[in-house]
Amino acid sequence: MMLFIRECKKIFHSLTFIIYFAAVILMFFTQFWPAMDEPVTSSTIDSYELAKISGEPETIMPKALDSLTGCYFSNTYRCYPYGLFKAVHLNSRDNDKIRDCITEMSSLNADELEELKAASSISHVKVGTNELESYNVKGVPLSEDITYERFREIMGEVDDILGGGSDYRPDDLAYKFSQEPMTHEEILEQYDEFMEKDHIAIAYGRLFSDYLGIILAVIPVFVAAALVTADKRTKMNELIYSRRISSFRLVFTRFAALVLTMVIPVLLCGAIASARIMYMYKGSTPDIAGAFEVSGKWLLPDIMLAAAMGMFISELFSAGMAILVQFAAWFMCMMMTSMPLYGHIGRFTFICRHNSLFYRSEFMKHYSDFIFSRIFYTAAALAAVLLTVFVYELKRGGKFNGIMFFGKDSIFRHKT
Amino acid sequence: MALCFSARTVYSDIRHNFLPHYLLAAAIVVITPLFFSVSELDSRQAAQPLEMIISLTGTVLLTPVFMPEQNESIRDLIRSKKAPYLLTCMIRLLIGLLLLAVLTGISVLYMKKCHSQVTFRHFTGTAASAMALGSIGFFTAGVSNNVIIGYMASLLCYILNFIARDKLSIFFIFSMMNGSYDEKKWIFVLSFALILSVFMYFKLIRKY
Amino acid sequence: MNKMIEIKNVNKFYGRKQALYDINLTIEKGMFGLLGRNGAGKTTLMKTIAALHQKKSGSITVCGAPIERAGEIRAMTGYLPQDFSMYPSMKTDEALEYLGALSGMKAADLRERVTDILHKVNLTEQRSKKVAQLSGGMKRRLGIAQALIHDPQVLIVDEPTAGLDPEERIRFRNLLCEVAEDRIVILSTHIVGDVEATCEQIAIMDEGKILWQGTVSQLINNAIGHVYTANVERRFMPQLKKEYIVTGMITQAEYTTVRIVSDSEPDLPNAVLTEPDLEAAYMYCLHSSGCGIKGDEE
Known part of the structure; x- marks a missing residue:
């Protein structure tokens, strides 16, 4: 526990985390906040210009x-x-x-x-x-x-x-x-779903996750890569390698610390959004817990995978490589997202999109795929952390020095 | 004399530290036509692959200028060497900028050959965007003494442009995609100021 | 428990290059000095003992535990690398607490232990200073503190005095002697004076091989009859350096008094046999083992 707290403290003091924090807050206020300008009512919902896809x-x-x-x-x-x-x-x-x-x-x-x-x-x-x-x-x-x-x-x-x-x-x-x-009746149906099934807050929870998910699929990699490479950069690695702690415990403690610290600004934004929703919909009872639940399921695997990939690739190659791989994956995911920005969540969708307060039924149609993808990426993250443990143990015992493409330890270089 | 020492340092740098970055920047240019159409595009369409992808060469080329000396003891060693450190960095930066210009030039010329409507403005506009991303990385990496933070700032800036688009007004680096070129001069001035301020910071505060 | 490190027939390779050749050593409680030139293989051997490097063949046991049980080895060793630092933004006591936690120490014990150890290495006043603000000597002492924080049975220190001023060096040596009272301390160095002042048992390494092992007095005894002093005109010095191993010289006006290591009596008019010191004995050992050290080398 003490080590966990120390790792968290280390992350809190790192510049990458401060930038991460600022980026999450910035994303929240510039992208999501405008959606909370005014409450959705049966009379204002027409202004959302909802379209339907008949699919006939x-x-x-x-x-x-x-x-x-x-x-x-x-x-x-x-x-x-x-x-x-x-x-x-x-x-x-x-x-x-x-x-x-x-x-x-x-x-x-x-x-x-x-x-x-x-x-x-x-x-x-x-x-x-x-x-x-x-x-x-x-x-x-x-x-x-x-x-x-x-x-x-x-x-x-x-x-x-x-x-x-x-x-x-x-x-x-x-x-x-x-x-x-949509016809007026259909729009009112959307409104009913928003009020009765999503209990207001869940709809906001989805939109919140949609926006924050865009950056949470990539920026945790920087914080993770910086944490992993800090040991080497500050020449502390041999002091740590020679300690009693098992590689498994050290790597998992660091991973847990990364995930927990990176969840904090998201929770903070969630709390601000909740307060705003409660204020906007005075008299109703928004399902705030439901909103946190959907956002948690949605965003936690994103943070976990990006952090785990950051740790694994940094340990195996370098921080630069980790950033390159995660950014390239993010870029491709973003570019290949199909329109409309809802109802497209598949079993292996990493960056899930649902850029609307409405269309609950479209989301629910793919709900099992959504859950599958979240479990899949959580498992992938844990697998990446286990691989990190393996690589770390090898490096620690002097059996492996990481893969370098260039320089004196390059894998292409003939060893003498 | 100092220039000669610096040039020699930079030559060894390129071989040991920067070659992967240069190759990656070149790879971005080579891969782009495989994924995105570069032929028979009008002026705005042509700006899409240039501003959204080729501009990333700036991040790759300019951010790691301070990378070899990230380690405290290496930096002290460099300080004590004959080659003045800032001159060495400046040469690295100039090589990065030169490569950036060459790679952007190649992309634009290739698109011209593929009958896209590209002009000299596409070249300067793309180079300005690339320089903006690169100089943000260069600035933050230099001041924070951590290249990861440089990449983070540069790519966050890219992501911000990707999401917020023209809400960024004069700092919108994908403006040619919307048919506007005015932002470019601001971006260029900003980049130049960032680069200059890093050197000032090193000279006046860190006293290199 | 068997407080002893036993190294038997250890070989180690970096790629195809052999770094350690058939090393055999027995190290008992107290200070043990590992002397050798830069690049002799001292660091490689130390890291292998600390379970940070793999050996190719042979066996190493540390206090009865084979080196393959890395977890156990790490629990009972403290290691101070030659080139190390710590997170510069951490405070001195925070860095120690962090490394103590990595050694599996309980929070309650750790606080007290950090205070004790900081006192022991004379860093109490610096406990709230950031690591980046410490001087070279303070950093070294912090290094020893981190290696001792979990009270290990074996302490491995690699070139700890490099770059320290004479005062710091003496303080550092005394500190090492103190901690060696109840544990094994292995000190590697290329500075003969460090070993002379602290170690009873020593080994000399060169090019990955152990050239000699024994006590300091045995090493000195070996050199008796091979160390001479002579007064030489300054202009002959370059020629002299080429022909003999010169371990010391004092220049006065036109003449230089030199200390020479030689198998036979040197062909100098006023050469007289003299008592060897450890430095000369070390040079004689290297020389008699056929290591090319003539000329301007150490």
């Missing part, structure tokens, strides 16, 4: 087919494979494959498709540096035998041909082609 095959299929046919005619497909725009132009063989997909989904054959192309009106749109012909295609007849399952399958092939990230990615079809504004 009858809506999706014709719209998606029209869009794909138009793109096929101009041979220009807009893709966002890693979050950034990419205009895809296919070679004739691949474009023919798209044609085959279209003819399977529609009742038109290749010749009829050509006729449609000739009959379609053309407008010019600027895509990138080029003025491209854009075909206004409407009402391509769907094949009578096509089922929605088969349609999704074919669209999956189309997305593969385009290299991924297109509008036709099966999981994005519903969002891209069946989005429409």
